[in-house]
Structure formats: structure tokens, C-alpha cells
Amino acid sequence: MTTLARIPQLLVYGIISGSILSLGGIGVSLTYSILGFSNFAHGDFMALGAYIALGLFTLFTGLGIPNTRFGPLSFGFGFTVAFILAIALTAIAVILIDRLLFRRLRRSGPIILMMSSIGVALGLRNILQFFWSPQPHYYTQMIQRAVSLPALGIRIKPDEVFIIATAIVLVVLVHSFMRYTKMGKAMRAVADNATLAQVTGINTDRVIIWTWVIAAGLAATAGILSGIENKFITPELGWQMLLSIFAGVVLGGIGNPYGAILGGMVIGISEEVSTAFISTGYKPAVAFVIMIIMLLVKPTGLLGRKN
């Protein structure tokens, strides 16, 4: 097949991967703007979510809870419940990590927090490796047939439609939350100016908890969706995506959740389309080069404000 004829299919892959990167990026962007540091454990929050879902799903299957598949999708009731519970449990785990570490280090400044997040990243990843081994685990062994759309020159699986749809729904939800709820407005106020927000009576501690709920919830979702797309998960799944996620966040404008969505999409699509021209192994390097070019041209990113 000629290179050009492969482009539509690669665009589809790019949108799928971009959906996952965007969900991861929103969390990175929110923690950056509200808590003031780059969270290098974010990728491992994704892996944590993916493994909690795996653990619950295995438990449910053992208890005999049915997993009748939803139509053409590769999963059903049992997995969906595990999915939703995993989002909640990941959020709780992350809030506990915040209480235990990040909250105590907040006065020490952003770089110490960054360093602490690297420790959390390594610790979490190795806890997952301890219990589940570094080997891949499978959500399902089922091989799903892709639906062919010859008019567009693409093939897409029902699961992949589900991933894109989930990402769209969540982005709309996060947008509505930030725009129309009191907590969402408080979060934006803290992001703009934390001291001023505190003076006006906003409870910054509650804002921080909600930030973690959204960031960790979306991270868990992104981790589980990547497991659905690839069919397997490893403890390193989030770490492997972290550079691409950061590249997307910087590209869109660090601290701006909408920029993270746009940036994640651009990075996802660029990485996949690049495989038509260069070795697949260089995907993260493509993200990195795009990020460096953006920093040289406009460090505030596509949607960033002037500093």
C-alpha cells in the first residue's frame, strides 16, 4: 500500500491515541495550574487505575458476576462496573497520596513537589510490578473484528468508537463542570491567583481535593481505555505515555485544560502519521521534537496566554 493511502487509517489511530493522551493531559494541566507543579506520577496514576480495574474485574469474574458483552463491544456489565469503581478508587488513592506527601511538601515549592512526584511514580509502578509482575495482563483475549469503511479508506473497531465517544463525553462533562458549577469556578479562580482566591473566601483545600478527583479520575479512565485499545496492560503503560502527554500539554499551553485536549490530539495524530515515514519506535521522539519546536516558537503554547 502506498504511503498516502495509509494516511486515513493512521489518522483514525491518531484520534484514538489522541483521545487517551488528551484525557491524561487534562489532569496534568489542572494539577499544574491549581497545585503549581508538574506531576510526573500522572502516568502511574493511569497504570494504577488500569490495574485496579483488572483486579476488580478478576474478582467479579471469580464471584460469578456476568460479563455479557454489550453488543459488539469486547466487554460487558462486570467490566463496566469495575471500570467505574476503579475511577473512584484511584481518586481516593491519589487523595491519600496528597494528604500523606504532597500537602506536607506544598510549602517547600514546586521543584520539591516535582521530585516527590517522581518518587511516587517509581513507588507506584513497582508496587504494581510487585503484585502483578512486569509482564502484560489481558483484559480480554477476544479478537474483535474491525468494521471496514471503504469509502473513507479506514477500518475501525467498535471498542475504538467507544474510546473516542467516552473521551468526547468526558471532555464535555469537565467543560460543563469548570464553567457552570461553583466548584469549577472556584478551581479556575485558584488557578488564576491562589492567594487572591483564598482571600475571597474560597476553600482552597476543597478545591485541591476536587482537582485530584478530576485528574485521577481522568487518568484512571485514560489508563483503562489504553488497556481496551491495546488489549493488555503493563505497569509501565502510563510512564511510556507520559512524555507524549507532557508534550501535548506544553504544545496546547501548560495550565490550560483546553490546550491539553488540543495538544493531546495533535500529538496523538502526529505520532501515528509519522509511522508512515519513520520507524514506529520513534513515536515519543516525534512528540518531543514537536514540543521543542513549540517552545522555540511560542513557549506559552497554542492556547496559552502571555506570561
Place this chain on the structure above:
Amino acid sequence: MEHFVGIINYIIFFAVTAGTYGILALGLNIQWGNTGLFNIGIAGFYALGAYTSALISGLPPSAWEGRTFGGFQLPFIFGLLGAAIVCGVVALLIGMPTLRLRADYLAIATIGIAETIRLVLNNESWLTNGVWGFQQIPSPLYKTIHGASSAYLHSHPNLPIWIHDLIAKSYDWFYLALVLVVLFILYLIMERLVHSPWGRVIRAIREDEDATAMLGKNTFSFKIQALILGAMIMGIGGSMYAHYARFISPISFKPLYGTFIIWVMLILGGSGNNKGAILGSFVVWGIWAGTDFLTKYLPFSATQSASLRVILIAVSLEVILLWRPQGLLPPKKQLFTLK
């Protein structure tokens, strides 16, 4: 006395590795400890130094190696200097777009360059021999020293076994001395630099960059210089590692061994203190090696034990950050801040 050779081997291996980490920690100390530059891509510079040195001093491509380039068989010192220069150039390229921005950007960019270097090592077989890496990297003066000690042993067949073993390992003793000498020279240079006017400026940048800029210092230029200098030292560390291990491949430079553990060494030892950096390297490497021994007695598989050790290191980092962020040997004189 049968284990004697094993013990000598272990001591030498331990000290050479700790000394190499000491070199890397000195490099990080210039960047982070003195200037406040957050480099989390040490593994990239470490690998780049090792590969550059191996390409300059190593064997030319042969039938069993897939590469088509390099292997100039130049003396070790050229490999060492080449490693430092290449790492310095890469640091310049990374520093230019990021050092005018918030610290986060440098952090992300250094992770990015480390990952990119790792990908190049894995994929560009013509240059790096891919996942197989380089073998038979020559050690400096190996033939001379090993030849002399073999000849001596040959002419003195009736030596006690432990003296025989000590002499048989004479090359390893030599390399250990070499690592320690390089470490010591770098330490002296760093001490001189840190206490020079240049050192006062970079420490002022760490304390308060805006105030330093207000005093008329071009902070961007000083930060670039510190980043380059640190990276060059890391390259020297990589070179020292390559010529000792004699075999390098991309997995030798994973972020855990190449970046994270060095951070823990510096923070535990005392950021901003060159002695602390070296002390931290030996202490943390001692703990790391000691836990390897301990985990053999735990009822876990080898991979589980490996994970446990990493968890232990991660927990220690958090404990230090929470309760003793200044480390074992904090820097002596703190500058006054204008805040």
C-alpha cells in the same frame, strides 16, 4: 580462602560503581545543588557519554556487529574528552529553548532528551548496534598491566593463594584507582569553581534568580554554562563506566539506575555540597547493594525483590524530602536571600 577472589571482585566492583556514581552526582550537584537546574534526564547524558567514548576508543565494526560506523580505536583519553564534549553540545541544545522558562520546562525537556537518546540507541543499529550494544570496549592500559601481573605470577608460582589473587586482580585495582583519581580531580575543580565568583553567581541564581538578574548578571548565560558543565561531567561518568564494564547496551541506562538513584544520592548526601554528593553516592550504593543481599532471604521471586528495593529507595526519597531535605551534609554557607 576460596571466597577471597569473590570478595575482592565484589569490593572492587562496589567501589568502582560508587565512584562512577560519585562523578555523576558531582555533575548533578553543579546543575541542581548549586544552580537549581532540574535535570531528570541524567541517564541520557550518562548513556551518551558511554556510547561516544566506546565509538571513539572501541573496535571498528566487524562481521558480528551490525553497525557500519565508528570504532576509531583512539586512546582512552580521547574517548573521555569526546564524551564530555558531545554531552556538553547536547546540553547546550536542550538549554537554549528551555532555560528562559519555568523550571518545569527543563525537567520535561531533559526527560525528553533522555528518552530520545534511548530510542536512537535502540533503533540506529548502524551507529549503536541496537539492542545488542557494544562489546569488547577496550580498557585503558589493560594489556600492559594485565600482562605484567600475569608475567609476575608466572615467574612466582609458589605465592600464597591470597597474594596470588590480589595480584591477579591488579588491573581492577588500577581501574579503581583511576576512577578515584578522576573523581578527586573533578571534586577539586568543582570546589574551586563553586568558591569562585562564578560559583557565587550560580548559587545566587539558585537562591533568587530575579534578584541576581537585577544585579546585572545574565542569568540565562550562567544557567546554560552550569547545565553544560554538569552534562560534561556526566559524560565523563559514562565514559568511565563504559571502559570498566567493557559492554554497554541500552538497558544499562534505564532511568532507575541512570537518573533516579543519582538524585537520591545527591539529596541524601546534601545538595549543594560536593563532599555530600560523593558521600551520598557511597551510602546509597551501599544501601542498594546491601538490600540485594537481604532480599535473598525474603520469600519473594527475584522480580518481586527487585521491585521491593525500588519501593524502598522511593520511600527513602520521600522520607528525606519530608524530614531532612538538606541531606546529611548540607552546604556550609547559605547566601542571604532578598525575600
